[in-house]
Structure formats: C-alpha cells, structure tokens
Amino acid sequence: MEEYFISGVHNYCDRWCERCPFTARCRVYADEQELSEEAKDPQDPAFWQNIRKSFEGVLDMLHKMMEEMGIDPAEVEKMPTPEPDPDLKALEKMTREKTMRYADAVDQFFQQDKAFFEQKSDELADQIEEGKPVDLESWQFFQDAVEVIRWYQYFISAKIHRAVTGLEDEEEDRIQNDSNGSAKIAMISVERSLGAWEVLRRQLPEKDKEILELQRQLQHLRAEINRLFPHWAQFHRPGFDDEPGSTVRLDFNPN
Ligand code: SF4
Secondary structure, eight states: OGGGSOTTTTTTSOSOGGGOTTGGGOHHHHHHHHSOTGGGOTTSHHHHHHHHHHHHHHHHHHHHHHHHTTOOHHHHHHSOOOOOOHHHHHHHHHHHHHHHHHHHHHHHHHHHTHHHHHHHHHHHHHHHHTTOOOOHHHHHHHHHHHHHHHHHHHHHHHHHHHHHHGGGOTTSOSSSSHHHHHHHHHHHHHHHHHHHHHHHHHHOGGGHHHHHHHHHHHHHHHHHHHHHOTTGGGOOOTTTTTOGGGOOOBTTBOO
16 A cells, blocks of 8 residues: 555645545545544644644654764754845745735635625526526636635745745755745646636626736746746656646646
8 A cells, every 4th residue: 555655745736635636645645534533623632632743753754864864863953053044034025925915915805805706606596596597617617716716825825935945955956856846836826826817807807907916916926936946847746747647627727
C-alpha cells in the first residue's frame, strides 16, 4: 500500500481534497480519513492532541535527518538567528497587503451582494416550483465558480507569502525549490479564480464593473508572480505534473 502513495503529492496541491483526483494516492488524505470526528474538531481536545502528535512526529523526523547529515541539532539551536533581509521584508509586506486586499474585496463582494444572490436563488427555486424551464447546468456551473473563488481567496495570499519568504534561501536548486513550488500553486489558484470570475461576469452583467476590478487585481498578482518567480512553470509538482490528463476537473479549473 505504502508504495502506491505518491511521495510529496500533498506538498504543492491546493488542499481541496473534495475535488482532488489523487485522494487514493495521498498519504495526508489517508491519514486524515483515519481521524475520528472529534480529532477533526478544533473545539475538541482530541484535535489539539492530534496536532501535538503530528508536531512531535515532524520534530523526530527532522532530528533524524540532521543526524544523517552529520549535524548536531543542539548546536543548531545555539546558532544566532540571521538578520532578516530588509528588502525581502518589504517585499513580504507588499505582497501580503496586495493579496489580502484581494481577499477582503472578495468578502466585500459577496457580503454586499448577499441579498442579490439570495434573490437569484429564490427566483430559481420559484421557477423550479412553477415547473418553468430552468438551465440547471448553468446554475450549477455558476455555483461551482463561486466555490472556486471562495476556496482560493485566502489560499493565494498564504502561498504567495510562502513563496516570497523562501526567496531568502539562496542555496536551493534554481528550479525545484519551495519558492517555485509555492509560486506555481499560487499561480494555478490565481488563474482558476480569474476563470471563475469570468463565469460570474457572464451570468451577472449588472456586476460587470465590480468583477472587472477583482479580475484586474488578480491579473496584477499574476504579473507579480511571473516577475518574482520566473521559473515557477518549470517546477515539477509530484503527481499533478506526471499525470495531467487525469486531473482536469472543471474547464475553468484545470490542474
Ligand atoms: S494531494 Fe489531493 S488529497 Fe492530498 S492533501 Fe492535496 S488535495 Fe488533498
């Protein structure tokens, strides 16, 4: 069974297990399925016990790796923390602000237009009740697009932040490094979100101006990713970049 898992497939995925074609081959997913309901609930002490157990497991693994490399973990702990690069700190701050501006604008869009969306749902329900013809496929596609936007709105920020933070690590491989991997999944998320907004824009001509502004923000993030991580596309994501033909889920949401 162990050899059937794809090593590292979960490292650069979007954590949307519900829509992932690799659940059967993902160690993280398999581990999560074994957890009890209590262990998945942050209100329950079992959840925190499980987090602690995972943390201890990671520490043990890191210590073992360091020993194998001839590094003494106790010596590493005594080493002074290097001063953060001020340019990198400024870049982190700038990208965090831009990505959070987008995430907040998405929240605002759905909050301000809550009544509008409820009305659209009610209209649809009435049409169904009255036996009028309803384009359920388009409606489902629309709902999917909203889910995609919501799923990625904060994820983009987290991944771009991680990619920028990793720029400090100059000793890593030029292509296959954590910054490029994080940038790649951030870029995929940005492009899926752009496509999903386009679905909404076509269905909601009255929201054209607001949606175009959100798409403009995403386009800007896309340009920033290309500028800061010119090699992101060459990064190889285990699993996802090996079997791309099996991972298409929605036509605006290719893997
Ligand atoms: S690879 Fe797929 S199944 Fe595994 S954690 Fe990521 S989204 Fe979930």
